[in-house]
Amino acid sequence: MSTASQSAVYARIRSNPRFAELVRKRQGFATILSVIVLTIFYGFFMVVAFNPQLIGQRLSEGSYVTVGIAAELFMFIFFWILTAVYVKRANSEFDDITTAIVNDAAKEVK
Template sequence: MQPAYAKIAKDPRFADLVSKRNRFAVALSLIVLAVFSAFVFVAVALPGVFSARIDAGSAWTWGLIAGWLIQIFAFLITGVYTLRANGEFDPAIRSIIAEATK
């Protein structure tokens, strides 16, 4: 292993950062899978709920609203990860690399 890699491997901040980032990524992935599964489950198992109107005077159904919102949700959750990873994790990585390669 090159010396810079060996230094990073021994740096406790590296192990911390990787586990913090992995926990975050796994948690967000589980949220995404849960939301998508719930959407499909309700549609297939409870079609009555899926096609119910949100109120008597409107043609909007819960299913249609959910179909629209899940698109927006996917966008927002990629934003959440990108913000934290680019704003918090990457500067930390850069300082670990800077120290290991100096």
Template sequence: MSTAVYERIRKNPKFDELVTKRSRFAWLLTALVLGIYFVFIMVVAFNPTLLATPIWEGGKASIAWPIGASMILLFWLMTGLYIRRANGEFDDINSEIIKGAIE
């Protein structure tokens, strides 16, 4: 693509909309992941006996296992959510921007 096409893309108001939406969504997911992870680490640091609580009476497995597994699963789901939105809404806006710039 030529420099003129790049200039038309940058000047398109939908480009700013795309950048704003994508950035806001990415930062929201980042904050959620870091917040959840931070809380988990704080529990590990300041109240490890809570995570050492057995899942059932007399059992060896603690509640830390399902909590950790749930966190990993949640983070995968959040990644999938981002991919779904990126392949849907963000790609649609991107296509409109490129189509408008080439015409």
């Protein structure tokens, strides 16, 4: 494929209304996930900064596990789950829309 035909395909992709929809959906979803991650992450550090005795409390009498360790473990697992949710949606909905957009643009150029 020549550079001119590649440019034509790219122009058709950018002008496709479904491309704008894809960008909006993907950006909105990523923004929501980012806000969730940052809220939890910085919320934890705010608790560490302003209420460190809470982080050091043991979960139960005689336990070696503290609230801080449990919270960090929760965050680690939760962030992995959020990553899996994003990958699942990206590999299904977003990839399907992308494939349709590229196929439409390639058909018009030929």
